Amino acid sequence: MATSTAAQKRAQAKVEYDAFLAQCPSRKLLDRIADKWVALVLAALRSNGSHQFGADCAGEPRSMRYSELSRLLAGVSQKMLTQTLRSLERDGLITRTVVPTVPVTVTYELTGLGLSLHQMMRGLKDWAETHMDDVLANRATYDNRVA
Amino acid sequence: MATSTAAQKRAQAKVEYDAFLAQCPSRKLLDRIADKWVALVLAALRSNGSHQFGADCAGEPRSMRYSELSRLLAGVSQKMLTQTLRSLERDGLITRTVVPTVPVTVTYELTGLGLSLHQMMRGLKDWAETHMDDVLANRATYDNRVA
DNA sequence: GGAAGTAGGCACCTAGAGGTTCGTAACGCA
DNA sequence: TGCGTTACGAACCTCTAGGTGCCTACTTCC
Numbered sequence: 001m002a003t004s005t006a007a008q009k010r011a012q013a014k015v016e017y018d019a020f021l022a023q024c025p026s027r028k029l030l031d032r033i034a035d036k037w038v039a040l041v042l043a044a045l046r047s048n049g050s051h052q053f054g055a056d057c058a059g060e061p062r063s064m065r066y067s068e069l070s071r072l073l074a075g076v077s078q079k080m081l082t083q084t085l086r087s088l089e090r091d092g093l094i095t096r097t098v099v100p101t102v103p104v105t106v107t108y109e110l111t112g113l114g115l116s117l118h119q120m121m122r123g124l125k126d127w128a129e130t131h132m133d134d135v136l137a138n139r140a141t142y143d144n145r146v147a
Numbered sequence: 148m149a150t151s152t153a154a155q156k157r158a159q160a161k162v163e164y165d166a167f168l169a170q171c172p173s174r175k176l177l178d179r180i181a182d183k184w185v186a187l188v189l190a191a192l193r194s195n196g197s198h199q200f201g202a203d204c205a206g207e208p209r210s211m212r213y214s215e216l217s218r219l220l221a222g223v224s225q226k227m228l229t230q231t232l233r234s235l236e237r238d239g240l241i242t243r244t245v246v247p248t249v250p251v252t253v254t255y256e257l258t259g260l261g262l263s264l265h266q267m268m269r270g271l272k273d274w275a276e277t278h279m280d281d282v283l284a285n286r287a288t289y290d291n292r293v294a
Numbered sequence: 295g296g297a298a299g300t301a302g303g304c305a306c307c308t309a310g311a312g313g314t315t316c317g318t319a320a321c322g323c324a
Numbered sequence: 325t326g327c328g329t330t331a332c333g334a335a336c337c338t339c340t341a342g343g344t345g346c347c348t349a350c351t352t353c354c
Contacts, residue, residue, distance in 0.1 A: 183342070
């Protein structure tokens with residue numbers, strides 16, 4: 001039943017392309033850091049209590065408690081914080097250590113890998129801060145032209 | 148009615164933090180490049196027909212036709228391709244030029260801004276390629292410990 | 295003359311990201 | 325005695341990014 005050749009070839013190409021994407025490391029990385037809170041957690045663990053996204057980074061990575069992170073990233077729900085921390089730990093980007101005090105204390109800290117990732121994110125941040133205004137300006141004029 | 152102080156203060160902090168996030172340029176950039184096809188389109192416009200994510204970039208940015216992109220990024224639906232291209236054009240990252248031949252021809256090309264963004268993305272890609280294996284290895288051992 | 299290409303628009307549908315709420319167990323504090 | 329904290333787990337709910345399918349006019353190839 002070689003009904004359609006062109007359509008079938010497209011479908012074939014699509015499958016192959018999807019397979020290619022599924023194993024592309026860059027894509028995996030994008031999926032990782034695009035999680036809403038990942039970047040924030042990374043930045044927080046690198047900071048010392050300030051809210052600014054990357055305006056600190058002076059000194060070595062800090063270890064932080066769950067509740068401390070929760071307060072710092074005020075917008076995060078407890079569920080998402082837990083989920084994000086777990087996934088980061090799973091990927092070896094942070095370490096989780098439990099101290100059995102009376103109310104259990106859990107601290108999180110960046111690993112070397114996490115640190116290097118955050119380093120990379122700073123490059124991203126730099127680009128954002130230097131070019132994002134242009135982007136927004138372009139967007140505004142575009143919208144005006146259309147509207 | 149100062150019923151609850153602690154809970155209210157948390158709510159307050161959350162609102163402020165959300166407002167802070169809403170205007171954070173880094174976050175806007177992340178939202179931008181995390182769109183499923185943005186990175187692929189950028190890479191495609193920078194390539195010359197190869198599928199490899201960034202394995203080319205030899206030479207100046209190419210201009211590409213809609214159908215050409217559609218074939219190259221085999222997995223993308225027409226809707227998403229159109230949508231992605233429009234939003235990229237809106238942000239001044241690519242240009243769209245219509246040539247009124249008999250079947251209208253539309254070509255897309257990277258702008259300087261788009262080019263610099265792609266440059267930044269390459270840094271991301273480099274990180275991915277050097278460190279992603281570690282991440283995946285960590286993930287595997289973590290999963291084994293738990294399961 | 296039907297299939298295919300050219301560049302999309304429009305409407306509907308679904309899976310999953312992320313949020314909300316509730317509960318825990320043991321303790322401090324007013 | 326009842327709220328607050330510590331670090332979550334489980335159920336439930338919502339919203340939207342992204343996918344699918346169908347449509348257009350016009351043309352050209354087999």
